[in-house]
Structure formats: structure tokens, C-alpha cells
Amino acid sequence: MVSQAAPEAIIRIRKLRNCFGKQCVHEDLDLDVRRGEILGVVGGSGTGKSVLLRSIVGLRRPTAGQIHVFGEDLMALSGERRSALERRFGVLFQRGALFSSLTVTENVALPLIEYAGLQRSDAEQLAQVKLALAGLPANAGNKYPASLSGGMVKRAALARALALDPEILFLDEPTAGLDPIGAAAFDSLIRTLRDALGLTVFLVTHDLDTLYTICDRVAVLSQKKVLVVDALDVVAATDDVWIQEYFHGPRGRAAQQAVTNIRERQ
Ligand SMILES: Nc1ncnc2c1ncn2[C@@H]1O[C@H](COP(=O)(O)OP(=O)(O)OP(=O)(O)O)[C@@H](O)[C@H]1O
Structure with a gap:
């Protein structure tokens, strides 16, 4: 029997905790990001998607937990080693930050x-x-x-x-504020760049079209954790009130229909 190697986790997060005073946004959050994938990170407003991204890229020191990137424990690295590692990240912030x-x-x-x-x-x-x-x-x-x-x-x-x-590209709501045609073109650019440059992409988004068209897997943040991380159809079938409303409400149905239409035309 040929054994299949488990996909390599380029980012490995375990028991992550992020608190602001008494308010904890993440508790015991676990997540693996696989090399070469486009991972979409979704969740209701305030569930801590940006805080998670900022914790990985070094803009916020988590309250507790471990984040390994390229096999290195971020919290244990010296400032210099950490800066060298962070240069292997590319980050696109919500408003561009030029x-x-x-x-x-x-x-x-x-x-x-x-x-x-x-x-x-x-x-x-x-x-x-x-x-x-x-x-x-x-x-x-x-x-x-x-x-x-x-x-x-x-x-x-x-x-x-x-x-x-960079080897890993972090995108915080890249299509927010773009018209649908501009957003679709940007999505397609991300996928083309991932394919051409062999990038791994960590993508925070509210955009259902982005999830349906370019993400390999989707992670849902809810109840301070990653509630589920899997292929879109598995995630969309998860028995959870927010997930059902998000994926099967009017906008979710429209995004799914649009992708079905595109695939039928191809
Ligand atoms: N520097 C900070 N000080 C205090 N609270 C913060 C800070 N940064 C984030 N928070 C809180 O952490 C929570 C999660 O914020 P975050 O921006 O990560 O949410 P989000 O899931 O990205 O939301 P959205 O989808 O609306 O962008 C919010 O309740 C926010 O108020």
C-alpha cells in the first residue's frame, strides 16, 4: 500500500490565546496552513480574523500559545531571526497602507x-x-x-x-471596496500569482465570490476558535447557525450559482 504523506503545514498554530484586558478574542485556537494552498479565513465581524493575521505576521504578540512558521517557533526567536523570517512574508493590509x-x-x-x-x-x-x-x-x-x-x-x-x-502572502480583505468586476480580476490575479510563484496564501475575507472561486480550503472563526477548516463544500454543510446563514443565505446562494454558471460555460 502506498502511504500518502500528510500535507506540509507551513504555518502551525496551537492553543493560541489573544486577550485585550478581560476580553479574549481567541482561546485554544488551532490552525494549520498548508504549503501552496489558498486558505480563506472567514467569520463574523469581530471574531478575530485580523488579530489572527497580525499575530502570525509579528504585529501582535499573542497572550499565549504557539505559532510555528517554516518549522520555527515565532515566540522563541530572537528579534533578528524573527525579522529575517518575517521578510519571507508579504502582507497586504485592508486599506493598502501605501x-x-x-x-x-x-x-x-x-x-x-x-x-x-x-x-x-x-x-x-x-x-x-x-x-x-x-x-x-x-x-x-x-x-x-x-x-x-x-x-x-x-x-x-x-x-x-x-x-x-515572499513565500507566504497575507491578504486582509483584498477585495473590500472593489466593484464586482475589479474584485473578480483581483481574485484571478491572486490565483495566477500563487500558481506562478508557488505562494502560500492566507486570505481574510468576507467575499463569498472569493471563497468560491479561488480558495482551496476555508477556515471559519467562531466561538474564539477555528470552528471548522476544510474544503468549501464540507464547511458549507457544517451544522452551525452562522455558517448556514452565511453560505446558504441569499448572498451565499448567489455566489454558488455564479460559480456553477461559470463552470458550466467552461
Ligand atoms: N488593539 C486592540 N485593542 C483592543 N481590542 C482590540 C484590538 N484589536 C482588536 N481588538 C478587538 O478584537 C476583536 C477582534 O478584532 P478583529 O479586527 O480581529 O476582528 P475581525 O474578525 O477582523 O473583524 P472584521 O470582520 O469586522 O474586520 C474586536 O472585538 C476588536 O475590538
Whole structure:
């Protein structure tokens, strides 16, 4: 009999606890993120999706628990080792978080100068490649963030997240605020980049279309834990009030129907 190796967990979270004063957002939360997958993280508002993302990328020290990334215990690493490890992450925040006083090219070049030690001219050349990878036209580089559309800001922020050739991409509600066509194009870009660059993607979202079209697995945060993590059809069949309302309410049904229609046309 041929034994199948268990998928490798590139992120392994055990007994995670996050409290703000007396309010605990996570208690005994366990989650594995597999290498190469697009994992969608969903849950009601305030269930701690962003806090979870921030705990993994090093913006928040959890109250307790373990987070292993690439086999390393994040909480046990020295500051220097941890910074080196965090450079293998690309993070796209909800509002893009670009520097408004820098052009798009300068924004993308900044991590290349600061962390990779590139000369400004080399960094700006490489930044152009990253902008193209994120689907931006060449002339977008000279613009300031304030003059870009919402979709272009997301792409510019994605280009910056890709600047240091990350292995794991963290996205916090990447399609929020985009129109449906822009959101679908962004989803498709994420999947293309995952396939082309071999990325692992940790994606916090409320967008059902994103879940149906690009996620390999979905994790539902509820009751301070990951209530279920599995393929979408398994998750959607889970007996839980929030899950049933979310996946089988009018918006969930519409997203599912849209994907069925697309598959039938293919
Ligand atoms: N720095 C903080 N200080 C105090 N409470 C915080 C802090 N950050 C987050 N919280 C609380 O933690 C809870 C979870 O917040 P989080 O932003 O992770 O939720 P979320 O699931 O991402 O919500 P949404 O879907 O609305 O974005 C909220 O109740 C929030 O008020």
C-alpha cells in the first residue's frame, strides 16, 4: 500500500490565546496552513480574523500559545531571526497602507532598499517588474497613491507585498471596496500569482465570490476558535447557525450559482 504523506503545514498554530484586558478574542485556537494552498479565513465581524493575521505576521504578540512558521517557533526567536523570517512574508493590509508622499514605484522600491540593500536605481527597476506582476500599467509607477483608483491602490500594495519575493502572502480583505468586476480580476490575479510563484496564501475575507472561486480550503472563526477548516463544500454543510446563514443565505446562494454558471460555460 502506498502511504500518502500528510500535507506540509507551513504555518502551525496551537492553543493560541489573544486577550485585550478581560476580553479574549481567541482561546485554544488551532490552525494549520498548508504549503501552496489558498486558505480563506472567514467569520463574523469581530471574531478575530485580523488579530489572527497580525499575530502570525509579528504585529501582535499573542497572550499565549504557539505559532510555528517554516518549522520555527515565532515566540522563541530572537528579534533578528524573527525579522529575517518575517521578510519571507508579504502582507497586504485592508486599506493598502501605501505612503502617500511617495510615488507608487518609490513605495514598492522602499523594502528593496531597506531590507534587500539595493541601490535606489536598481530597486526602482525591480519595482517596475513587481508592478507589472501585479497587473499595473508602466505609467502607474510615477503616480501618487491619492491619484489611483481603489483597484489600482490594491495592485500597488500587492506589488509592494511581492517586493521581497515572499513565500507566504497575507491578504486582509483584498477585495473590500472593489466593484464586482475589479474584485473578480483581483481574485484571478491572486490565483495566477500563487500558481506562478508557488505562494502560500492566507486570505481574510468576507467575499463569498472569493471563497468560491479561488480558495482551496476555508477556515471559519467562531466561538474564539477555528470552528471548522476544510474544503468549501464540507464547511458549507457544517451544522452551525452562522455558517448556514452565511453560505446558504441569499448572498451565499448567489455566489454558488455564479460559480456553477461559470463552470458550466467552461
Ligand atoms: N488593539 C486592540 N485593542 C483592543 N481590542 C482590540 C484590538 N484589536 C482588536 N481588538 C478587538 O478584537 C476583536 C477582534 O478584532 P478583529 O479586527 O480581529 O476582528 P475581525 O474578525 O477582523 O473583524 P472584521 O470582520 O469586522 O474586520 C474586536 O472585538 C476588536 O475590538
